[in-house]
Amino acid sequence: MKRSVVVRLLAAGATAATAAAIGLTLQVPQAAAAVGGVTGYATQNGGTTGGAGGQTVQASTGTAIHAALCNRASSSTPIIIQVSGTINHGNTAKVSGSSCNTADGVIELKEISNVTILGVGSGAIFDQVGIHIRDSSNIIIQNVTVRNVKKSGSPTSNGGDAIGMESTVRRVWVDHVTLEASGGESEGYDGLFDMKNDVEYVTLSYSILRNSGRGGLIGSSETDTGSGYITFHHNLYTNIDSRTPLLRGGIAHIYNNHYVSLNESGINSRAGARAKVENNYFKNSKDVLGTFYTDAAGYWQASGNILDNVTWSSPGSDTNPAGPSMPSNTTVSIPYSYSLDAASCVPNVVAATAGANKGLQVSNGSCTPVSPTAGPSASPTRTAGPSPSASPTRSPSTSPTASPNPPSGTNLSLASGAGADGSSKADGTSYGNVRDGSLSTYWSPSGATGDISVKWGSNVTVARAVIREPSGTSGSIGSWQLINYDTGAVLKSGSGAGTITFTATSLKKITFRITSSSGAPKVAEFETYAS
Template sequence: TAEDVIELKQISNVSIIGVGSGATFDQIGIHIREASNIIIQNVTIRNVKKSGSPTSNGGDAIGMESGVRNVWVDHTTLEASGGESEGYDGLFDMKNNTQYVTLSYSILRNSGRGGLIGSSESDTSNGYVTYHHNLYQNIDSRTPLLRGGVGHFYNNHYVDIHESGINSRAGARARIDNNYFQDAKDVIGTFYTDQAGYWQVNGNVFDNVTWSEPGDDANPAGPNPQSNTSVSIPYSYTLDAANCVPSVVSQTAGANKGLRVSDGSCTPQNPDPTDPPDPDPTDPPDPDPTDPPDPTDPPSGTNLSLGAGSDGSSKADGTSYGNVRDGDMSTYWSPTGSTGSISIKWGSATTISAINIREAAGSEGTIGSWRVVNHGTGAVLASGSGAGVINFSPVSLTKVTFQITSASGTPRVAEFETYAS
């Protein structure tokens, strides 16, 4: 972390929570890189510039890039005091393989650019994003700009959008449900490119919205927006009626609103900290944070490393890559120094969603920071510190790599177990 940025890099399981009503980052952005399981809630971030002093994140209030997974930004206020010519960039940007992000009950206002998912037409590795019950106000464009990914946008209030709104490009697919668009221009479509994106629209209100004529680099969805794709949503959700969205959002969105939410009745609800919502019956219960699982307990199922191949970046004398997949805790692999990588590989695509790194006896706690990488694509599946069970979204691959980026000595990995669940 530098003086001009809050940086969450190569780290997981971090929450930044504003206590009370005064948590404000003034001219200081939050940058998330190679990180997972991050929560940002009840904070205001304002006037982050890409030029001038101080600078942060290339000008983003919240910026995510490079293998970021599972981020929830909730009840925040993100604002600028001008556009690009005044030194500001995006309020909420994600790029370079950032996935599974939710922005909820937040305010984004007074900026040239609301935010993007994908930095260019070729950066289509981002997506699976959800935006709901947010207010976009006094924004030129990018509410957001979506390139190549899948996004779900529901119960948002868009007001005073000057140039373009939800900009689906480069094969992106957006599902747009029960939003309220007001005093705005070109709020849905493909703009500033000839690479088309797609949308499914349901139940939206268009209040004093104007539309451009179609052109070579503009394909507005209006003036009578119709769906041109179908987008399946893998989770349950309850919609507020579109006509009450301005009222609900004004009472719930932004920092310092008491974390009020909506249950779909158009009536804001106060959270009851003594009565958390029931979990989805398809979701396993969260472990007690005061009683973490024993890192020596593997996930369920068969250890897929047994019978697979292995290689690595280097090996110390007397150690072998094959030792991490022989089921024998008395044999191990070590790199030639304190950092290095070890991989498990298969002859055909194999789906995994968890690994278990088991250190040899006498070396427990040596491993510091690490990354789990899909060797074929370079995607970072997880990052953190310390050995043990590591879970991530299911992925089909032929080679998975465990990269040790820091250690307190020479690591000794006895077993690199892989599991489908």
């Protein structure tokens, strides 16, 4: 063990033998092993790096995973947890600490950030133990199998979801995993990959989802429409009754997936959701795209898909299948570049790459599997998506000019209905302090970097922001980005506090992202103006 972690364990009353008993060992820091390269919406809003740059811990029990999280210096200290063996109820216990919030019988990634969970060795199997992500950000889960997680019967875990996310989750990449059940709801299982209550900027790639009644959903009800910006690509869905996925509100990008034996329905776009569905291969399936089991319409832009023995229901009051020709009824703009395989080769390339223990192989965009070291970023093959002019633009980097007086006009941050949130906060600070009109109170991230946002219940137009440090403080804020949180577009970048001007933009939430600092950065006021 590294001495610093041993000291923390001993301080908690543990011994080195205790640490070994729960399957916890440590190695020197190294880069995150997400060598295939993050793709899709998980690249947006600042990107997903997981535990890159942090300490690497090896764990062979669920308790050891929790211990690794709890023994970090803070809840945002980067960490890479390499997992091997079988994780089950018998070896997954709650561990307490200031940097974690864990529970028995489920892997809890709650109120934390900057974590990678990576299967290594002969494989990592989470057997009847689900992975629960809540109020967290910047998470990578890669090369693991999660199987037979139940919501009823015995034992139960994670509400019956193999991987479930809820309540303000941002920037998650789930890659090369196998998620499977042994039946549907009547057998005690729920979804394989569920997201609800404000989950955004997620990618599921090169994974297998099989033998379940429900593949997964975005939004738990017709009124839970606040999640979105989710990418699904190069996944195999097989022997699934429905929800591949079910979409409620938000935007999803679904491409180069192989669907086999969707027994009741497939991609179910509802309640205003918009899906871009391209170059997928559907085989031996029913109602693979449309709005089903509701009269709350959803929308899709479909192109390049292959339908191989697909059947369709007749339209009805709560059934609106897209088939048989799947015409588009909306358009969806994708803000990132991506390599698009021809649909005809999807079955072969997905078979070679998807799932745990496949060597993390990826497609090169020309229907050929390649090793991780030559992943998507190394293959500038045919690029799909919008032209550069249609992508979110980045303004030239500039440092703001210090402004002791506010711009003329109303500070929108103080308007009725405005609020604030962020990625993390140091002890004794508050998000709301950045909009209380006082330079004596402030927000500070729990580490050297972090996000602070101002938000409104409806769109406002913002063209200028002022970042003020507390009275008697200056120079702690280093480089930053100002981001339209709604789209992920960078409005301006620079360094230091002061006034920031940019093209007037209509938005509901604006984020000031500190990407470097000297000491502990502090923001006393985050003012916003229409001009």
